[in-house]
Amino acid sequence: MSNRNALTTPTDLKILNILATGRRHNPRTIAAKLDRDQDYMGTRIRFLRDLGYLKYAVIDKSGIFEITQRGLVAAWHTDRYVRNHHDTFHELTLTSWNHQPDNEFLPDLAWVSTEEKYGFIALNEQDVVVPSELADDPQGLPYDPEEQGFRPEFIGNILYRMYWHGFADRVGGIEAYRITDRGELVYELVTGQSDTDSVELTEHIRDTYSDDENQRLEQLIRAHETIEIDPQHGG
Known part of the structure; x- marks a missing residue:
């Protein structure tokens, strides 16, 4: 993947954060929230889907989207996205997603x-x-x-x-x-x-989180529980 396929900032990051609540949206509702053109929002949402950060919420591709587990990992790191380092951002997001423990979801997994x-x-x-x-x-x-x-x-x-x-x-x-x-x-x-065990390391790091970080973490974990309830959801 090349940096020329980088995210459009701040639009794509805002879309991720909106969907990181676990709620489903279509381009029209996202456009209304961001006061942007609906067709353009559709383009950006499809781009995020191609990265694996979003997916169709229903099989018939009705235009309703939801975030994926991979997208929740990316959402945790949106404040540290740098366009010139898009490849590394995406690589690390995939690494975190691929190494999630079996019994819990850690969007902030560190190693x-x-x-x-x-x-x-x-x-x-x-x-x-x-x-x-x-x-x-x-x-x-x-x-x-x-x-x-x-x-x-x-x-x-x-x-x-x-x-x-x-x-x-x-x-x-x-x-x-x-x-x-x-x-x-x-x-x-x-x-x-x-x-160093990555799960243990992550738990140590969580002791240093601010109140805002803890609230953000709780939101992403709740969102993950929401999307996991749906048997049609894929990570």
Whole structure:
């Protein structure tokens, strides 16, 4: 998938958030909520359906849509969507969706893989990390790109992964990153561990959530329960 297929912001993000309540909508009702053209809303909704974030609510494709489990994962992260990193956003959304535990739904599932470990090393090198500066100087990378198999220019995507997880913030809304208090907590939890259970890690991170984040999480979990009741629903 190419970044040229990126979401239209903020329209697509608003559509996701509307449907993240678990209610079903058609282009007309979405258009009314957003005060936009109905045909254009239909185009955007179909685009989100093609990404797997939405689906037809009934088999006969009557034009009524609902969010999918994949879409609920994306909805949790809408405030961290960056158009230039659309591919990584979508990849991480799919990874989270594909690794959901069997007995519960975690739209905020977090994990630390090799890329995140490199991200933590980079973020701890200095207060603010600018990917282009690291990429310009391979000696400044927190790993050996030849030995590890990562090309230097990928450091921007690695740091965006940290932002997607909430382990880092973007400084001034540009390609500059700083570790967050949440990221420092996770770094302490995973340091020295070869493997970290993603469910346990997520539970630790939830202890740091604000009231707004907890309310948002509860809404997405309720929405998931709503769509799971419908036997026609697919994730």
